[in-house]
Amino acid sequence: MSEVVVILHTEKRIAVLREAQNEMRGHREQMPDDAFYTRKISEAWRRARGSAAYRDIGEFSRERFRLLPVTPREDLKARPLHYAAIEPGQAAKYYETTGTTGSPTPTPRLAQDTIWNTVSVAEAWRTLLAADERVAILLPSDIVPVADLVVGVCEYLDIAHIRCYPFATGISDWDRLEAMWRTFRPTAVFAAPGVALQFTRLLAQRGRLDDISGSVEKLMFLGEVNTAPFRRRLGQWWQATAYDASYGSTETGTLAAACTEGHQHLLPTATYFELDTGSEVVPLRGAGEGRLVVTPLNAYGRPLLRLDTGDEVSVASGCPCGSATPVVTVHGRATDGLTVRGVPLSVRAVEEVVYGCTDATGYLLELDAAGNYARLLLERGFGADRAGEPQARELVQQRSEELLELRWDSVVFVNSLPANTKSGASQKSWKRSNIRRLEAA
Numbered sequence: 001m002s003e004v005v006v007i008l009h010t011e012k013r014i015a016v017l018r019e020a021q022n023e024m025r026g027h028r029e030q031m032p033d034d035a036f037y038t039r040k041i042s043e044a045w046r047r048a049r050g051s052a053a054y055r056d057i058g059e060f061s062r063e064r065f066r067l068l069p070v071t072p073r074e075d076l077k078a079r080p081l082h083y084a085a086i087e088p089g090q091a092a093k094y095y096e097t098t099g100t101t102g103s104p105t106p107t108p109r110l111a112q113d114t115i116w117n118t119v120s121v122a123e124a125w126r127t128l129l130a131a132d133e134r135v136a137i138l139l140p141s142d143i144v145p146v147a148d149l150v151v152g153v154c155e156y157l158d159i160a161h162i163r164c165y166p167f168a169t170g171i172s173d174w175d176r177l178e179a180m181w182r183t184f185r186p187t188a189v190f191a192a193p194g195v196a197l198q199f200t201r202l203l204a205q206r207g208r209l210d211d212i213s214g215s216v217e218k219l220m221f222l223g224e225v226n227t228a229p230f231r232r233r234l235g236q237w238w239q240a241t242a243y244d245a246s247y248g249s250t251e252t253g254t255l256a257a258a259c260t261e262g263h264q265h266l267l268p269t270a271t272y273f274e275l276d277t278g279s280e281v282v283p284l285r286g287a288g289e290g291r292l293v294v295t296p297l298n299a300y301g302r303p304l305l306r307l308d309t310g311d312e313v314s315v316a317s318g319c320p321c322g323s324a325t326p327v328v329t330v331h332g333r334a335t336d337g338l339t340v341r342g343v344p345l346s347v348r349a350v351e352e353v354v355y356g357c358t359d360a361t362g363y364l365l366e367l368d369a370a371g372n373y374a375r376l377l378l379e380r381g382f383g384a385d386r387a388g389e390p391q392a393r394e395l396v397q398q399r400s401e402e403l404l405e406l407r408w409d410s411v412v413f414v415n416s417l418p419a420n421t422k423s424g425a426s427q428k429s430w431k432r433s434n435i436r437r438l439e440a441a
């Protein structure tokens with residue numbers, strides 16, 4: 001009897017897999033039409049009515065959807081189970097997001113959630129990952145889903161892979177990784193940017209970077225904001241191509257994935273996108289700027305309708321890779337905005353300065369409470385030439401004036417920065433990791 005149940009159950013899941021595969025392949029690199037969205041949103045709407053948050057939204061219509069108030073991310077964070085359509089114990093996989101902005105968010109997922117998201121990302125990465133790729137996954141597989149996603153993609157694409165998060169105490173560490181590398185010779189490395197930096201620095205100190213990087217062709221960053229100058233710098237050190245592999249969150253699933261041209265494309269078959277332009281929320285068509293509002297089309301455990309991600313984005317079309325789906329640039333959380341002497345700082349501009357004109361392996365901004373004093377600490381690159389530092393400091397000041405319209409009170413090179421600037425967390429907040437608030441004296 002139980003065998004029959006298991007077989008049926010498995011066949012059901014294979015049917016889900018086929019459906020996801022047909023849908024993703026059917027719209028490959030194309031924007032779905034309006035009829036597709038009406039069907040998919042109505043299904044998401046029906047599932048959403050199973051949660052306390054959306055219980056009273058009534059029957060679906062496109063007009064009702066258009067008029068439905070946007071779901072604030074803060075409310076989802078404050079009452080995550082209010083939005084769940086299932087109890088944590090009914091989940092096929094139970095995750096929690098890391099608490100970068102507060103307490104952890106419970107995230108129960110059904111098999112459908114996992115299958116749809118995996119297929120969506122795998123079909124998007126198919127052009128990036130070769131069939132004979134050897135993938136090393138330096139991402140955590142406990143509590144958070146990030147390593148599970150990459151493993152799922154590799155299994156789906158039939159690519160050799162190993163999980164090797166270097167902070168799994170008692171199982172794995174940097175020495176173990178180095179030893180594994182000699183045998184497996186990975187060609188693609190998935191890591192959070194901070195972990196990649198730490199690994200790079202350690203290998204360089206040991207004089208092993210050239211050897212270890214020899215087999216690696218692709219660095220796939222995920223889990224944290226990472227900027228183009230940062231990727232260029234890491235790519236140089238590893239003599240590999242560095243990609244911003246994906247963008248999304250545990251709450252929303254994967255919203256965008258990298259293409260062969262190094263851009264990120266939204267995944268419009270998996271999510272319905274809208275933009276909050278400040279005055280109104282409009283469907284995303286072609287180019288635009290604003291806060292990204294998302295309706296995941298294949299969410300089951302926790303369906304979300306019109307979730308305001310809080311992320312400021314720019315969207316463009318016409319990528320040289322040939323895909324007709326929109327290219328997205330994520331500028332980060334609107335609330336991450338920091339000012340120094342009234343000048344707003346962005347991660348992107350700061351990293352353009354740090355990684356664009358120095359060989360620093362990390363940085364920390366020290367700001368006073370009032371935002372009047374700002375010091376930039378730079379971690380010395382490997383084999384750094386100290387005689388050249390006064391010149392490097394001046395270059396940083398010049399570039400900061402050009403790009404940030406700001407001169408630092410001081411720019412200081414240090415031998416090493418606190419570990420949390422490159423922590424192993426899979427999702428970290430820039431404010432926590434790279435900014436230190438100085439106490440008033």
Ligand SMILES: [Zn+2]
Nearest residue numbers: 259261319321
């Ligand atoms: Zn592209």
